[in-house]
Amino acid sequence: xxxxxxxxxxxxxxxxxxxxxxxxxxxxxxxxxxxxxxxxxxxxxxxxxxxxxxxxxxxxxxxxxxxxxxxxxxxxxxxxxxxxxxxxxxxxxxxxxxxxxxxxxxxxxxxxxxxxxxxxxxxxxxxxxxxxxxxxxxxxxxxxxxxxxxxxxxxxxxxxxxxxxxxxxxxxxxxxxxxxxxxxxxxxxxxxxxxxxxxxxxxxxxxxxxxxxxxxxxxxxxxxxxxxxxxxxxxxxxxxxxxxxxxxxxxxxxxxxxxxxxxxxxxxxxxxxxxxxxxxxxxxxxxxxxxxxxxxxxxxxxxxxxxxxxxxxxxxxxxxxxxxxxxxxxxxxxxxxxxxxxxxxxxxxxxxxxxxxxxxxxxxxxxxxxxxxxxxxxxxxxxxxxxxxxxxxxxxxxxxxxxxxxxxxxxxxxxxxxxxxxxxxxxxxxxxxxxxxxxxxxxxxxxxxxxxxxxxxxxxxxxxxxxxxxxxxxxxxxxxxxxxxxxxxxxxxxxxxxxxxxxxxxxxxxxxxxxxxxxxxxxxxxxxxxxxxxxxxxxxxxxxxxxxxxxxxxxxx
Amino acid sequence: xxxxxxxxxxxxxxxxxxxxxxxxxxxxxxxxxxxxxxxxxxxxxxxxxxxxxxxxxxxxxxxxxxxxxxxxxxxxxxxxxxxxxxxxxxxxxxxxxxxxxxxxxxxxxxxxxxxxxxxxxxxxxxxxxxxxxxxxxxxxxxxxxxxxxxxxxxxxxx
Numbered sequence: 001x002x003x004x005x006x007x008x009x010x011x012x013x014x015x016x017x018x019x020x021x022x023x024x025x026x027x028x029x030x031x032x033x034x035x036x037x038x039x040x041x042x043x044x045x046x047x048x049x050x051x052x053x054x055x056x057x058x059x060x061x062x063x064x065x066x067x068x069x070x071x072x073x074x075x076x077x078x079x080x081x082x083x084x085x086x087x088x089x090x091x092x093x094x095x096x097x098x099x100x101x102x103x104x105x106x107x108x109x110x111x112x113x114x115x116x117x118x119x120x121x122x123x124x125x126x127x128x129x130x131x132x133x134x135x136x137x138x139x140x141x142x143x144x145x146x147x148x149x150x151x152x153x154x155x156x157x158x159x160x161x162x163x164x165x166x167x168x169x170x171x172x173x174x175x176x177x178x179x180x181x182x183x184x185x186x187x188x189x190x191x192x193x194x195x196x197x198x199x200x201x202x203x204x205x206x207x208x209x210x211x212x213x214x215x216x217x218x219x220x221x222x223x224x225x226x227x228x229x230x231x232x233x234x235x236x237x238x239x240x241x242x243x244x245x246x247x248x249x250x251x252x253x254x255x256x257x258x259x260x261x262x263x264x265x266x267x268x269x270x271x272x273x274x275x276x277x278x279x280x281x282x283x284x285x286x287x288x289x290x291x292x293x294x295x296x297x298x299x300x301x302x303x304x305x306x307x308x309x310x311x312x313x314x315x316x317x318x319x320x321x322x323x324x325x326x327x328x329x330x331x332x333x334x335x336x337x338x339x340x341x342x343x344x345x346x347x348x349x350x351x352x353x354x355x356x357x358x359x360x361x362x363x364x365x366x367x368x369x370x371x372x373x374x375x376x377x378x379x380x381x382x383x384x385x386x387x388x389x390x391x392x393x394x395x396x397x398x399x400x401x402x403x404x405x406x407x408x409x410x411x412x413x414x415x416x417x418x419x420x421x422x423x424x425x426x427x428x429x430x431x432x433x434x435x436x437x438x439x440x441x442x443x444x445x446x447x448x449x450x451x452x453x454x455x456x457x458x459x460x461x462x463x464x465x466x467x468x469x470x471x472x473x474x475x476x477x478x479x480x481x482x483x484x485x486x487x488x489x490x491x492x493x494x495x496x497x498x499x500x501x502x503x504x505x506x507x508x509x510x511x512x513x514x515x516x517x518x519x520x521x522x523x524x525x526x527x528x529x530x531x532x533x534x535x536x537x538x539x540x541x542x543x544x545x546x547x548x549x550x551x552x553x554x555x556x557x
Numbered sequence: 558x559x560x561x562x563x564x565x566x567x568x569x570x571x572x573x574x575x576x577x578x579x580x581x582x583x584x585x586x587x588x589x590x591x592x593x594x595x596x597x598x599x600x601x602x603x604x605x606x607x608x609x610x611x612x613x614x615x616x617x618x619x620x621x622x623x624x625x626x627x628x629x630x631x632x633x634x635x636x637x638x639x640x641x642x643x644x645x646x647x648x649x650x651x652x653x654x655x656x657x658x659x660x661x662x663x664x665x666x667x668x669x670x671x672x673x674x675x676x677x678x679x680x681x682x683x684x685x686x687x688x689x690x691x692x693x694x695x696x697x698x699x700x701x702x703x704x705x706x707x708x709x710x711x712x713x714x715x
Contacts (some may be wrong), residue, residue: 119680120709122651126674129663183660191662243663356633361702395636397705398643404708409701487647 006030010045014062017049024064032071038155043292047074050290053279057423088342089435091285093402093425093495098128099281101134108281116491124490129181129243133195135165135476135499136245136424137179139269143278146177146247161249167196177249178258179266185289190453192258197432199258201248203453236264237460241451243306243483245475254502265474268519272434274500283500286431294434300434304541306338312535313346313441313508314391314528317366322530323373325550329535331376339383340537346441346508347391347426349406354395360410363395368413375417386421388427391508400487401442401479402427402495427496429477432540438498440478442486442510444468451485465514469523473501485494504543506536515545586689589635593617595624596666604693614696632699638706642686649677684710 004389010029014021021029033044043103051070052062053532056268062283096118116124143190164176180192191198240246241265247267250260255450282288289297310333316322331342350363390396390406397404405423415421427440445468456467472478476499488496498505504522513527513534522543533550562572570576589600594687598619604610607617651660655672667673687710692704 013669048663118709119646119683121680122674123666125651126664126666130666133664181663193662195664198662226631240630280687356637358633359629359634361629395701395705397708398640398641400643400647407701407708408703409704429590483648487644489647 003030006041009042011015013049015044017047017053018060019052020061025062025067027066028071029062029544032067032074034359043290043296045135046292047290067455081445082212087297087304087431088385089286090422090424091429091431091432092405093427093429093492094404094496096283096429096492098283098491098494099283100131101138103134103138106138108278115321118489118491122488125430128488128490128493130195131493132477133179133181133245135497136266139274139476139486139499140179140317142269142273143267145267163195163247165358166192166194166199169197169199169258172252175251175261179245179247181245182240184242190242192215192246194293199252200256201250201258202262207346210355212523225325225458235454235457237457237467237469238265239446239448239452239456239467239535240454241471241480242453244471244480259290265471268474268501271501271503273521278500283497284431285429286436289434297433301435301541304433305539307341307432307540308338309342309344309538309540310340311346311506311508312529314348314510314530315345316351316530317349317363317370318528319351323369325529325533326370327373328550330374330380334377334379334547340381341383342385342387342388343380343437344389344506346389346407346439346526347394349391349394353393358395360395364413364456366408368416369412371414371421373419381418386418387430387483388421388423389439389441389508390426400489402489410435414446417482423524425495429502435540436502437504437506438478438502439506439508440496442479443510444472444479444507445509445511447481447485450480463514463516465511465525466516466518468503468507469516469518472505473518473521473523475499475500478505491552493532504538506538513547513549515547584689584694585687586638588631591626591631592628592632592636593619593622593624596622598622605689626668628697628699630655631697632702635693636702638707639687639690639702639709641670642683643709646678651675652677 007026007030010026029045029048032048033041035044048067048070051074052066055066055070057066094115098111099225100111101108127494140163146163161177163179164172165366166178166180169176170177178192178194178199180194182201183191183193183198185191185193185198188202189200191200238244244265246263246265248258248260248263250258250262253259280288280339310329312326315326350358350365352358374386388406388411390403392399392403394406395406395410403426404423411421411423426442427438430437430439445464448468448471449464456464471480476497477493478496478498479488501521507523507525509525510528510531511525513525513532513536515522515524515536517523522545524536524538524545526536526546529535533548535548537546537548538544539546561616564623565572565577584699585606586604588604590599591602596617596619598617600618602610603663609616615628615631617624617626651674652658653660653668653670653672654675656668656670658668660668660674687706690704691710691712694706
């Protein structure tokens, strides 16, 4: 496409949108657009003009400066995405944009343009819980059963499920629904806290019941003394730990305790619904895409049938057997027709935790050996990317989440062999065209089971991994454990959010390998490679999960 | 005590004045139970006050031994201290400025007495203590420790 045709195109498009371009502004737009391929010129022009429309413009005359600021915004949107190769973008936890919800204006906003400090002040700690609560409550307010009734209509079959503020429970009788955070405000006494007040609840009499929200609505019709012994109540699937946010139905007793009849996690919101509402806000960290861009990338994603990610967790570089197994896997993929597009190596990278007797210099050498091993596979070095995510016991500045990438001191030797190796935080986010994947390496299953306050409901599933997935997705948070169990950086709690729900969640856990599709979300655990020899081959195009294992005698299955 | 009040009188400073308060010129940083790998001597070392350590001589203080301490072990110990401090920062209690009560609730932004909360150890205090470790890391060429403390202090990399 010649320059003059492009020029005319730009002018025409501007005219349609009611803009008047100055000559130098037109030149700016052309220089931006020329960075793209010919076939992409149209899309690029549209991108610039759409962004222009979003700007607060004083008049319809566009000058060079306005265009320059728009171009810089568009380029900045790519800055959060670390590396882009074949549609792959990696977003470090510390670069995820932070948003807060304003319940009065009912909008999401960015509290500040610059990244927040790692060591926050006192209000940051309160904001951690408050923000989580607000995110869930705004989501709940859109749910058909909990939305506030616009008109004073007759009660539906199910009765009003409108959420009451805990503050308003005082002196009230009858059944009420509340949304609260489970807190242990006094030793052994549990409370539900919301933004207005807190109320004590009795957790000792929970019995498990079915998950479906409709079912438990129906159940709430049953009076508490009818079918069940006094004071028992029903819960949904999931691990109910301290600091999870729950929807509870119950009555205030005379002693000031809220007697819970049904208790469940807040219902999930469809990803499409969330994304529509948040249009224009980059919650994931993958940059803002226009409609045209999204469509183009979705097309590319559908065509990427050969792309495959190989994901391994717990790779003990100091263990000969594990290294041998890894070599076999690399050998196997080296000889395949199409090399995997991405290898994700999650920690821990040492069989011994990082403590006093640990020798970081030996880990450094071991990484060097690994780099040498990988570099010996020419096809892989040429065509695959390698991503390293630290485990909870790997050396680093802290065990508080999110955890930054492995220190350069440890990875320098490997980088000499593989200069384009990527090192990122734990957790981290990967964008594959339009697909959003979240990777998290943490022994969550064990910790959630230990911190559980009520034995999980066995009605729907016995599988603890499924309970775990239900918990983190409904809570929209990768690690809804109390701070004392897992400390978090107060200002960076948002990097562990799962809102809008991503397409895929990869939980590196030392428990056995598992995969589970939950309401459209693909969730899997590659298992501990060094202990069990298990790993996963993931095909992002179809979201297919291939649970794999290395037998002692065979090659890759 | 008598000498102190006399000296203060000479300097024309009142006893109760803020200038007269003792201010620690150099905080201490103890490495507890450091063991010499040669003679198995065990002692606590104050990295900031010990003159031999400050001079760069990280050697066993036992006169017959005098062998250098295991550098990697020292670096590890310091890194453990860094990790522990970082963890404690994010676990610390919030205290009400007005009534001094520890905050129990999670979602409340203000205390029941309408006072606001503050950290028991605030960010500036925390960073000052970390600076000390960073200085030691740079001085002793502990590369890993330096990288980690720089991350904690959010030192801008050029």
